[in-house]
């Protein structure tokens with residue numbers, strides 16, 4: 001590893017366009033920790049999240065309190081990067097990675113890990129920590145909670161009324177609401193159930209686009225045969241129609257493409273290299289807002305390699321109108337058009353031997369730019385158009 005070599009190259013490439021106050025650091029890999037590094041870069045360049053996390057950490061850091069958790073490890077790491085004297089370089093996220101492994105045995109092995117699973121785990125852990133800290137602060141009479149529910153939406157607590165969970169910075173940035181609607185085909189009663197999400201996991205099809213994947217995601221599905229729905233009104237299992245609608249779009253939209261599919265005949269997961277086109281700008285309509293929420297793409301987490309159990313994760317991140325390519329220690333500037341090479345492959349191995357050859361030749365000529373397909377896309381809302389703060 002040539003420390004700093006890619007860094008100085010990057011500084012040269014950006015020249016006097018190097019953004020004021022911004023830092024571009026590669027992250028050292030501790031043996032199969034690229035899933036973690038790629039997600040960390042995407043989160044770091046999610047600037048509202050980064051700023052809110054650092055602000056929270058500065059305001060709530062208790063010097064006497066040495067207890068470390070995933071939040072303090074993440075904030076320390078972000079701080080180390082953002083306050084570095086040097087503009088570029090390599091940082092070892094050792095404490096953070098050790099903490100992740102301590103916390104979750106799933107990430108302890110040297111086996112290949114899933115970046116989407118990791119992002120999910122991390123966001124939920126942060127929520128747990130923030131909620132605990134917030135309720136501890138409420139319980140102590142002298143301090144008031146730093147995180148208040150906006151717009152006074154919650155009534156003062158009456159005795160016996162269940163407390164509303166606090167709105168953490170993770171919720172503010174990533175949480176959206178889905179409505180799950182089920183219509184009984186006998187009595188036509190519609191049952192609606194809301195559920196919150198931090199990301200949308202969508203199924204993919206060959207030669208499709210994010211827009212069509214999202215359309216399929218909220219298309220109507222019929223529940224019949226063994227999959228009937230228990231209708232409370234009919235008091236029996238009935239055929240029903242089900243659909244998901246986005247009720248409230250999040251500020252930061254994370255879309256996860258299900259590229260790893262369990263193939264029963266094979267008895268294992270297989271990577272789907274399908275070509276799925278993603279736009280730089282995306283509009284999402286939600287049922288509770290009159291206007292569409294407009295998003296721009298700022299981070300892509302890419303899985304490179306042919307299968308779910310081996311391969312490598314890298315990320316592409318947009319910062320101050322430049323796209324940067326992060327591959328563990330290395331950081332490079334790339335053209336926006338490079339992103340198109342991550343759409344996927346339009347000649348997917350389909351189980352038929354003729355196409356098998358294509359797959360093999362693809363693996364042989366595998367290079368980062370051609371064989372990697374994104375698994376997580378992160379869009380940020382255009383702040384001025386963004387819906388009012390989520391409850």
Ligand SMILES: [Zn+2]
Nearest residue numbers: 184187231234
């Ligand atoms: Zn019914």
